[in-house]
Amino acid sequence: MTRLFLALLLGAAALPALAIDESDLLPIEEAFALSASAPSADRVEFRWAIADGYYLYRHRTRVQAEDGFAIVGEPALPDGVRHVDEFFGEVETYRGTLVATVAGTPAAGARSARFRVSYQGCADIGICYPPHTETVEVALPAAPAAAVDGRAALDAVFGRAAGGPLAGLDGDAADLPMAPERAFRFEAIAGGADTLLLRFTPAPGYYLYRDRAAFRLIDAEGLALGAPAWPEGSAHRDEYFGDVVVYFDEVEVALPLAREIGPARTVRLEATFQGCQTDGICYPPMTRTVEVALPAADSASVAGAADGGPVRETPPPARAAMPWWAALLFALGGGLILNLMPCVLPVLSLKAISLAQSGQGRGAARARALWYTAGVLVAFAALGAVALALREAGMALGWGFQLQQPLVVAALAYVMFALGLSLSGVFSVGTRLAGVGDALTRRTGPAGDFFTGVLAVVVASPCTAPFMGAALTFAFAAPPALAMLVFLALGLGLALPFLLIAFVPALAAHLPRPGPWMETLKQVMAFPLYATAAWLAWVLTSQRGADATAWLLAGALLLAFGLWLAERLRHRERPVLRTAALLIALAAAWPLWRVHGLPAPERGLAQPTRADGAIPYSASALEALRRDGRTVFVNMTADWCMTCKANERRVLDTAAFRAALARAGAVYMVGDWTNVDPEITAFLEAHGAVGVPLYVVLHPEHGDRVLPTVLTQSQVEAALAGGAP
Incomplete structure (x- = not known):
């Protein structure tokens, strides 16, 4: 039943694409006809004639000089039309004509220059071209005599x-x-x-x-x-x-x-x-x-602080700044600490029940721990491979990217809700879908333990634990083989506590003996799962509005009724059971697809401040504040980031934090990465981060300071005061 459920989801996702005839597309050179000329020796213009029904992305347009010309600064691009894109979030696009201008210096005696021009665009019929690169040769006019260098x-x-x-x-x-x-x-x-x-x-x-x-x-x-x-x-x-x-x-x-x-x-x-x-x-x-x-650099003058230490300067050194073995150690430590993060609590509750019921002998306990570890490692490797592949293809994303997709958030809410129903006794064994939840709470072999490991990674991935950010930064810049080792080290750290309990008899001896109390524990542990489903519904509201939540609740109601009905019919004729299970899958998949098709709500770009007094992040607003010599505290957060919310509750939403801002004359700026946002992704990359939370104090006299992932009030006050320990 689980396979059928997933197949229906994937099939529904593919339906719009199958309805489009790609033969209707123009060749990319005709859809976006590129030409170039040099009005003067120090300025080159690139012009795209964009066919009707097609558009170009601003943030995917780049120009690089290959020979005969040295570019200074970034290409000058006009303002585009704001567009909420399924893949890149809020972007700017061009239709009709685009003219990009680059300024620079021609090489001595050069009569022509060669440029490498990259761009990406889409057709209104719903198909996007892959990133495209052309080499353009441009004739250069002679430089004015008065402007000759020397x-x-x-x-x-x-x-x-x-x-x-x-x-x-x-x-x-x-x-x-x-x-x-x-x-x-x-x-x-x-x-x-x-x-x-x-x-x-x-x-x-x-x-x-x-x-x-x-x-x-x-x-x-x-x-x-x-x-x-x-x-x-x-x-x-x-x-x-x-x-x-x-x-x-x-x-x-x-x-x-x-x-x-x-x-x-x-x-x-x-x-x-x-x-x-x-x-x-x-x-x-x-x-x-x-x-x-x-001069020599010691530990007091360079980056680094862990908890309680001084904050570090940014941006961080290049990828070679951290040795590979240090990245693996950081990944192992970050994965271990991830077990203490609030986002992992629901799955740990499932594993706690598993351990409590493990009165099977040492061999069985070891097998269960190994299968759980295998699920964690496979999930981390798969998630890392997808993230690296999408970034290599030019997607603006980072760690936790999957929860920026409303369809994933809604589907995960279904899973957590269904598992909670299983622990509450609404259904047990009888259908394959029910068997997945039951396998997590009963001694049914390796499949349940493996699935628990996979689920732990899916739920834990939005969190960034201490040490984990540095390791992920290294992984996203490292060669693929080394990056995969980092992801596997993260998984090993996450699974390590259960491996130790299974393989160290002294630790296993402290576990309670199985007994009737386990049934009560199992029912109690259902409530963290319900809480997680409710939190995911709140995230979905932020991403796609109240209509998305209504569809999610309707789907959850159908799913609960169907599972209950399947349990009631479990011992009756098989055709009835199969028909009921099929109807459950069909009924639950339709609301998910409706959620996926909803547009993102308007985010109120004209509003100068948020309800908490913070300014919404934008690169232009930040640059204006820096030009004015203002100190800025930047908080990059997301609704699905539990670490972010914990920091905000303990530190950033307090009177002490507001008083520290006032003493420093600082501006509080918040970037919301709940949905895909290329500007925020660029800020994260510029400061050596691959996900949220990220906290940066930009001081006009003391430079940029990056704070640790888990905040304390003293660290924040020290950074706002100029970085004093």
């Missing part, structure tokens, strides 16, 4: 060469452009083990763009740069870039540096920036490389 070239143009009419005159005296090295001085020193201090000095009559700067480290393994902390600049209306922020005077910028504990070393920093002469020429982007001597 002192000798400028001197030649303006007559400063020996014997020329302006020989011996300073650029200011002649009111002509200076050489770039004189117009814009750049220096960098170490501001400590984890900070670089940058200084830009525009000459009088020149200004520097804030948002045309980029920085990278050259051959610096184990190091990573954070976001530069620019001071407040001057608003300026620019004929090239519109409304921008510029600096007319010397400016100092703190650049956070994430690194491992280690000795002193010298690093090479490459800075690319752009500026202009007031009422004169604008220089092309210029690149300077400097060497910086870093």
Whole structure:
């Protein structure tokens, strides 16, 4: 019956796709006809002619220079039309025409440039193309003589060469452009083990763009740069870039540096920036490389704190920053701690009943523990493989991604509700669907223990325990084979307590003896399962509104009635039983499909604050606050994240937290990842996280600070005050 139930669900999910004729689709090159041109030597435009009935995703549009051109910054894209997408959540799309502009510097003497352009789009008939990449060759016009980088070239143009009419005159005296090295001085020193201090000095009559700067480290393994902390600049209306922020005077910028504990070393920093002469020429982007001597880094100056320790700077180092063996140890410890998280409680109650009933001898107990472990490992491996494959395909997702799908949430609510009915005695054995629940509570062999392990992983996956976040971050960046080892280590940690009880006689001796009390325990343990089903219904309301909850309750009512009826008919003629079981599956599957088809409710994007005074997260709002020099406490959460809700109840929803915000003059910003949200996913990735919860304090003077997964009030207050222990 279980197989039939799942087959009906999958078949229903496939019906819309089967109704679509893919032969109606245009080839991708015709649906999204791409052309490119260079209006000037430092600007290239890419134009898509989008056929009627087709649209492009903004966040899936990328341009990379392959030869003959160095891009500075990100491609300039117009605002798209907001669209709630089944796969990517809330996105922006383009129809008709899209023009993307990139700015940069042509290679010396280059007459053409080659670019790698990636994009993805869909047809209105319900089919999306896979990500597509084209290589585009663009002819470049000659650069204006006054914009050529280099002192000798400028001197030649303006007559400063020996014997020329302006020989011996300073650029200011002649009111002509200076050489770039004189117009814009750049220096960098170490501001400590984890900070670089940058200084830009525009000459009088020149200004520097804030948002045309980029920085990278050259051959610096184990190091990573954070976001530069620019001071407040001057608003300026620019004929090239519109409304921008510029600096007319010397400016100092703190650049956070994430690194491992280690000795002193010298690093090479490459800075690319752009500026202009007031009422004169604008220089092309210029690149300077400097060497910086870093002092030794000890445990007090780099990331790391566990509970009660100092918070760590972000973003974290590159993937090589953590050795593979450390990632496996972190995964094992995180899986072990996962047993203490509230999301795992319902399944642990099932396992507690199993242990209480295990008066079968040591061999049988070991077999049951091994089958449970096998279920946990298989489920972790499958979940990890799906997550890695979808991320590789370009999906914006992270750990716990499956609960961002309403169909999964509704189906899991059914499972928890049905298991609760089984423990309450509404049904037992008789149909295959009933047998699954009964196998979890009776001594019926390996199938029930294996399924309990699978269910433990499904329910536990939204939680992120201490140590687990670092291990998952490593796994999502590691090669597939090593990533799978990390997922298996997580599973081994989750199953470890039951393995120890089964294989260590001293621990097993402390278990209570079987007796009549077990029936009462079994019935009591049904209520955590009912509570989990109710919580999942609340999550579904957040994802798809009250109509989804109504469909879920109707389906649960039909499921309960059908299971009860199947139990009543269990000893009668088999055809009646089979017909009743089939009707149960059909009746329960239809509400699930209705839930899947409901649109996401509007999230009130125009509302400036939430009921608790927090500002809803958006990348543009956060950037505006940072430009204003504000301290921001960012809370990335989700309704299905039990760890998030526990932290909010104990720390973030308290008067003490609000008082700490007020003392620091900080803004509280909350990102809701209950549904798929590419902007939030990008923030998580930028701070080395693959799921929620994530807590980051962005301080204008002390950089970004990431707090531990399990919060304490003292950690929050220390981070808001600037990171003091």
